[in-house]
Amino acid sequence: NEVGDVHNGADDNASGVAAVLQAGSQLAEMQRERGVVLAFWSGEEFGLLGAHAFVQSEVLPADQLAAYINFDMVGRVRDNVVTIQAVGSSDAWPSLIERTNVPIGFDIRTQQDPWLPTDSMAFNLADVPTLSFFSGTHEQYHRPGDDSDLINYEDLERVARFGALLARRVANLDEAPTFVTVTQSVEGGGSRDMVRVFTGTIPDYAAEEDGLLLGGVIEGGPAKKAGLRRGDVIIEFAGVTITNIYDYTAALAAIKVDVPVAVVYMRDGKRMETELIPTARQ
Structure with a gap:
């Protein structure tokens, strides 16, 4: 430890x-x-x-x-x-x-x-x-x-x-x-980046709202394949409630390559869910 x-x-x-x-x-x-x-x-x-x-x-x-x-x-x-x-x-x-x-x-x-x-x-x-x-x-x-x-x-x-x-x-x-x-x-x-999992999300670091506002997603990445897009607000990731970038960073540390994670997000005021499969950065 x-x-x-x-x-x-x-x-x-x-x-x-x-x-x-x-x-x-x-x-x-x-x-x-x-x-x-x-x-x-x-x-x-x-x-x-x-x-x-x-x-x-x-x-x-x-x-x-x-x-x-x-x-x-x-x-x-x-x-x-x-x-x-x-x-x-x-x-x-x-x-x-x-x-x-x-x-x-x-x-x-x-x-x-x-x-x-x-x-x-x-x-x-x-x-x-x-x-x-x-x-x-x-x-x-x-x-x-x-x-x-x-x-x-x-x-x-x-x-x-x-x-x-x-x-x-x-x-x-x-x-x-x-x-x-x-x-x-x-x-x-x-x-x-080889030692980190890759989700393909691009956070909007200037956002002040609860959750993780996406400023975009990387083309061809796991987030894109999961249907996420610019403007979505992630509120749960891998079972962890996301209120800010710090929550999201902590959640990333616990996920594994190729193991699907549940993502709950808000889009246009609607609560939505998807499954994201992290990959390894090569």
């Missing part, structure tokens, strides 16, 4: 914080045509709350953001492999990644899909080109053993350097990367 044990989260996600701080210190010494904002989000595990709040606040309107680069679990690089996700969100990314990697020398593995359980998805939903750096899952994920003695500091510094050089390239482009809408797909490559 690990309840009550200290979870230091060295890789998830102190490593990402360290990478951003290090990249920022390097960017401060680089000539740039555009500004670069360093930002840190809270509430990711409860539904990307911090990132969504930033996007919705329009402190920096989405149409003024050239791109968003995310670092989530980048401290456990193994065999020189780094995964860069959401590459399909702009046609500009492949060449930028290839050129930036020349002095760094990682074995880069890319994933096109931007529909990720990390903060970059909040920006993808706002039509901002995104990338997310990730060094892979491990046995200590979400456990007390995720501690600093297991961090690969040398390669973490290389990740930060990569991020700084990539951000500088984006900042100095004549034109900002063009956003590309990507349909959610199933693909491999070592992403963290």
Whole structure:
């Protein structure tokens, strides 16, 4: 029983914080045509709350953001492999990644899909080109053993350097990367989403009503197949009463891949029921 044990989260996600701080210190010494904002989000595990709040606040309107680069679990690089996700969100990314990697020398593995359980998805939903750096899952994920003695500091510094050089390239482009809408797909490559069940729901994080208001569902996903759609309000999920995003997140932790769950929802004032079959993110 690990309840009550200290979870230091060295890789998830102190490593990402360290990478951003290090990249920022390097960017401060680089000539740039555009500004670069360093930002840190809270509430990711409860539904990307911090990132969504930033996007919705329009402190920096989405149409003024050239791109968003995310670092989530980048401290456990193994065999020189780094995964860069959401590459399909702009046609500009492949060449930028290839050129930036020349002095760094990682074995880069890319994933096109931007529909990720990390903060970059909040920006993808706002039509901002995104990338997310990730060094892979491990046995200590979400456990007390995720501690600093297991961090690969040398390669973490290389990740930060990569991020700084990539951000500088984006900042100095004549034109900002063009956003590309990507349909959610199933693909491999070592992403963290492999360890989570997939329901295909897109919550409306700004909603204040009881239940979980759906801002949309991912095409071809379990929610879509179950008949759910934008505007539906989930009030029960797998036997759990849902009053907010926190209830929904807790309910997700208890469900299993390929095991049907009952979903009760409201649509146009009518109480409705369906069965959703979660899948594994591949």
